[in-house]
Amino acid sequence: MKLRFLLLTLFFSVALLAQNGTVTGTILDKEFNNEPLPFANIVIKGTKQGASTDENGKYSISLKPGNYTLVIGYLGYETKEIPFTIKANEKKVINHTLEASGVQLQDVVIVQTVSKEKESALLQEQQKAVEIKQSIGAEEISKKGISDVAAAVAKTSGISKQEGSSDIFVRGLGDRYNSTTMNGLPLPSNNPSTKNMSLDVFSTDIVEYIGIDKTFNYKNYGDFAGANVDIVSKTYKGSGMIEVGSGMNANSNAISQRKFYLQDGPNFHGFSNEPIPNDPLSGYNFTTSWDKQAATPVGSSLYLRGGDSYSVGSNGKLSLFLNASFDNGYNFKEGIRRGGVSVQSIAKKDFFRKAYEYQTSSNAMANLNYKINSNHNIKWNTMYINSTSQKHEEFTGVIDIFDAAPDGGGFLRRSTFERTSLLINQLLGNHTFSDRINFDWGLSYNMMNNLIPDRMQNTFVPLDNDNPNTSPLIVSNLNQSDNHRFYQDMTDDEVAGNFTLSYKFGKTADDTYKGKFIAGYSARYKEINFDATQLNFRINSQEIIDINNIDGYFNQNSYNLNYFTIQTFRGNQFAPNALEPQNYNGQQIVSAGFGAIEYQFTPKLFVIAGFRSEYIIQDIFYNTSLKTGKKLSDTMEYLPSLTAKYEVNEKQNIKLAASKTYTLPQFKERAPFLFEEVGQSYIGNENLYSSTDYNFDLKWEYFPKNGEVVSFTGFGKYIQNPINQATIASATNDISWVNSGERAIGLGLEGELRKNIISRENNTTGEKTNLGFGLNVSYLYTTQDLDSEKVIRENPGMNVVFTNQDSRLTGASDLLVNSDISFNKEFKNNKSLTATLAGGYFSDRIYALGVTGKGDLVDSEVITLDFILKYNVNKNIAFGLSAKNLTDPTIERNQQGANDGGTQRPDVVVDSYKKGRNFSLSMKYSF
Known part of the structure; x- marks a missing residue:
């Protein structure tokens, strides 16, 4: 009797599950050249059902047949509501590209929030990039108690700072072989003895992240053999x-x-x-x-x-x-x-x-x-x-x-x-x-x-x-x-x-x-x-x-x-x-x-x-x-x-x-x-x-x-x-x-x-x-x-x-x-x-x-x-x-x-x- 009851329960459960549909898709990041956006929040409005996108920006939610509204959110970005209808056994694909917004997320339960200053976000960008690149973000800078950009750069592989000066050496190559930019635009030197601006004059308070390119990029100036250090300044995207x-x-x-x-x-x-x-x-x-x-x-x-x-x-x-x-x-x-x-x-x-x-x-x-x-x-x-x-x-x-x-x-x-x-x-x-x-x-x-x-x-x-x-x-x-x-x-x-x-x-x-x-x-x-x-x-x-x-x-x-x-x-x-x-x-x-x-x-x-x-x-x-x-x-x-x-x-x-x-x-x-x-x-x-x-x-x-x-x-x-x-x-x-x-x-x-x-x-x-x-x-x-x-x-x-x-x-x-x-x-x-x-x-x-x-x-x-x-x-x-x-x-x-x-x-x-x-x-x- 118990066996029959269990089999019957299993049968109805499978049948019920088979009637469900699946909404799936990929969320992209408009602010980062339409790269996949990990950890975006996907919520079915009016329910507790939801998910977070994975490292590739993908999500999947199983739903009973019916009419729903998909709410897509990410801290500091727009909140997008997309109505849809799903049928039994249907696989509904909803892709979307999120844009930055100054409006706080509304009607969304924030399961997990990630800033572009975080190590995980920068590693995600590094993984997707064709170029060989390395970055240190505000989160890592804060954890290590770093107060200036020179010290931050010296925490990355292959780079050291010369004691008693502002010079950094990249793979053994000193100041003359490196270049410094801010938001991709060149910076002048502050010292007649050096080619580059002393990085220690930049407080890390203004930094979103620091990009370090040890390989030449055709967009950068050719006076280069060690690294280009690009200081990306903070851009505010949230509320007051x-x-x-x-x-x-x-x-x-x-x-x-x-x-x-x-x-x-x-x-x-x-x-x-x-x-x-x-x-x-x-x-x-x-x-x-x-x-x-x-x-x-x-x-x-x-x-x-x-x-x-x-x-x-x-x-x-x-x-x-x-x-x-x-x-x-x-x-x-x-x-x-x-x-x-x-x-x-x-x-x-x-x-x-x-x-x-x-x-x-x-x-x-x-x-x-x-x-x-x-x-x-x-x-x-x-x-x-x-x-x-x-x-x-x-x-x-x-x-x-x-x-x-x-x-x-x-x-x-x-x-x-x-x-x-x-x-x-x-x-x-x-x-x-x-x-x-x-x-x-x-x-x-x-x-x-x-x-x-x-x-x-x-x-x-x-x-x-x-x-x-x-x-x-x-x-x-x-x-x-x-x-x-x-x-x-x-x-x-x-x-x-x-x-x-x-x-x-x-x-x-x-x-x-x-x-x-x-x-x-x-x-x-x-x-x-x-x-x-x-x-x-x-x-x-x-x-x-x-x-x-x-x-x-x-x-x-x-x-x-x-x-x-x-x-x-x-x-x-x-x-x-x-x-x-x-x-x-x-x-x-x-x-x-x-x-x-x-x-x-x-x-x-x-x-x-x-x-x-x-x-x-x-x-x-x-x-x-x-x-x-x-x-x-x-x-x-x-x-x-x-x-x-x-x-x-x-x-x-x-x-x-x-x-x-x-x-x-x-x-x-x-x-x-x-x-x-x-x-x-x-x-x-x-x-x-x-x-x-x-x-x-x-x-x-x-x-x-x-x-x-x-x-x-x-x-x-x-x-x-x-x-x-x-x-x-x-x-x-x-x-x-x-x-x-x-x-x-x-x-x-x-x-x-x-x-x-x-x-x-x-x-x-x-x-x-x-x-x-x-x-x-x-x-x-x-x-x-x-x-x-x-x-x-x-x-x-x-x-x-x-x-x-x-x-x-x-x-x-x-x-x-x-x-x-x-x-x-x-x-x-x-x-x-x-x-x-x-x-x-x-x-x-x-x-x-x-x-x-x-x-x-x-x-x-x-x-x-x-x-x-x-x-x-x-x-x-x-x-x-x-x-x-x-x-x-x-x-x-x-x-x-x-x-x-x-x-x-x-x-x-x-x-x-x-x-x-x-x-x-x-x-x-x-x-």
């Missing part, structure tokens, strides 16, 4: 929001000092510019003090941001996002600083250095997005950044073993304030004229101003060199620049534009297209101007000095007594052009046309064949203490590229990329201008010329689950006529730039793993628990030939003698490792906890090539460890705690010992210090 936050930070080294010192002049907020005084040569007319000023080394931060969206007409949406922030911080470093090391491993300069540092960053951004309708969108983005660095350095010891304080006791002090102001203006548009034709365009106008106002330097030596530790100090008169004030003003204005038209062809039965034609034009016009004036105090009377009262010597009374006179490199007050600044200026014009064909040969094979041609003008004019003249150059570059993807299955891809690119020298590297630092001078080389680069990548990637990836990439670089820094034979061992040999080669392997170790969800309470692990490892082999004869032949009057016939690339670590483990717990009532432990490692790398029998300058390996904790009390209040650089490693640079007549000389430490541990506490409130 206001958020305010503040924080405090401290560096363990800085707060351990009894007193913390900075120079006089720059203010707390960093909006300072101390101009050259009127008539500076005929009297002492300076208003700022030479004496150091005490400061309290506790940093702070404050930000205010908000956004809202508004309906415009029946189809339009206007979205506004505003952000304003201020951050500052203090650091202290002390340790060895040596220079001019000889073949016998003897340092000409031997100091103990103390460095007090203070940085500020002020950011303001306004972003306006106007969606005219589903086919037309215009975006305006403007940003102002004011970034400053203030450094007060004190050097004690041997200034020069031949002339100044040869037995120690010398004192050299330099105070430098550097300020960069950047104004970015961008207008971008996207227009869909039909399901086949799309037009994208962008225009930008950027203005950059880099100032070093009133850099101060003093040099003092013992009165009695035989008793350096007990003798009083007197003002040094060895060199007229030993005591000086320096003023630098650099501007870099740039206009750029991108225009791309695409046409789809090869329509298939399911209304998709196999191919696409792309044609476009891009251009950029850069105008750069660099002025520098150094006021040197020529010492006529070496008086005893009190280092705590330098104003007691450098004043109007001492000037009247002829203790010193003031002059520039061009002469004193009687020279007619004495105050004419040393200058170089130039223009760079790049005009490019490009085209490509994208085609899907099979359901699994996708290919992009691209071509780009660029006409490049780089003219430079200079008037310096060394030389007056000009250098004009123009070249035509033809740059083919090939990209392919083979989908092994739904979770695995094999991707390939090959291209030809080039590398331009920078203006500073070509201008015969002498840049002087403590212990080292740099001079430009007007005969420098471009390198040619050939690039190849092969990548396998596997996406086991949402938010997870395993990938391996093999890559190769071949560079003809590479550019390197080299020491030239001169009285001061100046460093210049040369095309150092015929070729350089880089071969490497990168691996990346992101894995969810624990992922749980309580469907009743909505609580979630996740424990994730990330690891990326890069191994790199590089070699380049070094040809002294080639350098001397191409640069008359320059004498460069390399120690070795071949070498690794400068800046290239053999091994790079980044890893993190993150725990996330979401509680009821909008409470959540995130804790992340992140570490990094890079092996030894060459800083500068060895010359005249000496070995290379090498930066030693470094291990770092950071801990970040964030707690959301509720939907309004959140707290954060971070502890960075917990290992506090010694940062060390060594001059490798030479083989001196069969005797191996020892290595010499030329730079050594610890950065200290950094701690911060933050709070935010959302309205």
Whole structure:
């Protein structure tokens, strides 16, 4: 009887099920070129039945026959209601493409929401893209407690950041081989020494995600071999929001000092510019003090941001996002600083250095997005950044073993304030004229101003060199620049534009297209101007000095007594052009046309064949203490590229990329201008010329689950006529730039793993628990030939003698490792906890090539460890705690010992210090 009842029940259940129909389909994302939209919410209106789209944007719901309304929603996007009727055993297909909207979702139960800033969304985009691409989004940036873009980029595979500078190295290739864009449009440099904008001036508060292309894309400029870093600014898509936050930070080294010192002049907020005084040569007319000023080394931060969206007409949406922030911080470093090391491993300069540092960053951004309708969108983005660095350095010891304080006791002090102001203006548009034709365009106008106002330097030596530790100090008169004030003003204005038209062809039965034609034009016009004036105090009377009262010597009374006179490199007050600044200026014009064909040969094979041609003008004019003249150059570059993807299955891809690119020298590297630092001078080389680069990548990637990836990439670089820094034979061992040999080669392997170790969800309470692990490892082999004869032949009057016939690339670590483990717990009532432990490692790398029998300058390996904790009390209040650089490693640079007549000389430490541990506490409130 029971068996009969069970069989009867089963029969009716199957019969009932057989009468059901199924509604299924694919949801696409209009904002991301109609890519599949994962985790969209599909709800049957008036019921509790629903589903979420999978990683491929697909969904399926079983329903009894009847009339229904399908509600499709996604946080920050439109809500679409589609009425339909379904019959017994019918399979109803409903596809839809969602568009961004400022209207909150209504009548939809939000099962799961995902932002485009999330790791999972970026991995989904990476999986679907034909190109080899990598991104780090706002979610990952937040988890790792990253405050600036440079640190964020350095968390990705194959990329490291040079300690003590803003330079990043991609697969061993430094600043000159990389490029930086914002929303696809180029950015100017903020430093005469570099090609790219310092990424650490960009706060991650304004970032939606950072795209890192290590393979050449035909839409990017061809001055590329390492990576293009594209900063994608936030675009607000939701309802009204206001958020305010503040924080405090401290560096363990800085707060351990009894007193913390900075120079006089720059203010707390960093909006300072101390101009050259009127008539500076005929009297002492300076208003700022030479004496150091005490400061309290506790940093702070404050930000205010908000956004809202508004309906415009029946189809339009206007979205506004505003952000304003201020951050500052203090650091202290002390340790060895040596220079001019000889073949016998003897340092000409031997100091103990103390460095007090203070940085500020002020950011303001306004972003306006106007969606005219589903086919037309215009975006305006403007940003102002004011970034400053203030450094007060004190050097004690041997200034020069031949002339100044040869037995120690010398004192050299330099105070430098550097300020960069950047104004970015961008207008971008996207227009869909039909399901086949799309037009994208962008225009930008950027203005950059880099100032070093009133850099101060003093040099003092013992009165009695035989008793350096007990003798009083007197003002040094060895060199007229030993005591000086320096003023630098650099501007870099740039206009750029991108225009791309695409046409789809090869329509298939399911209304998709196999191919696409792309044609476009891009251009950029850069105008750069660099002025520098150094006021040197020529010492006529070496008086005893009190280092705590330098104003007691450098004043109007001492000037009247002829203790010193003031002059520039061009002469004193009687020279007619004495105050004419040393200058170089130039223009760079790049005009490019490009085209490509994208085609899907099979359901699994996708290919992009691209071509780009660029006409490049780089003219430079200079008037310096060394030389007056000009250098004009123009070249035509033809740059083919090939990209392919083979989908092994739904979770695995094999991707390939090959291209030809080039590398331009920078203006500073070509201008015969002498840049002087403590212990080292740099001079430009007007005969420098471009390198040619050939690039190849092969990548396998596997996406086991949402938010997870395993990938391996093999890559190769071949560079003809590479550019390197080299020491030239001169009285001061100046460093210049040369095309150092015929070729350089880089071969490497990168691996990346992101894995969810624990992922749980309580469907009743909505609580979630996740424990994730990330690891990326890069191994790199590089070699380049070094040809002294080639350098001397191409640069008359320059004498460069390399120690070795071949070498690794400068800046290239053999091994790079980044890893993190993150725990996330979401509680009821909008409470959540995130804790992340992140570490990094890079092996030894060459800083500068060895010359005249000496070995290379090498930066030693470094291990770092950071801990970040964030707690959301509720939907309004959140707290954060971070502890960075917990290992506090010694940062060390060594001059490798030479083989001196069969005797191996020892290595010499030329730079050594610890950065200290950094701690911060933050709070935010959302309205």
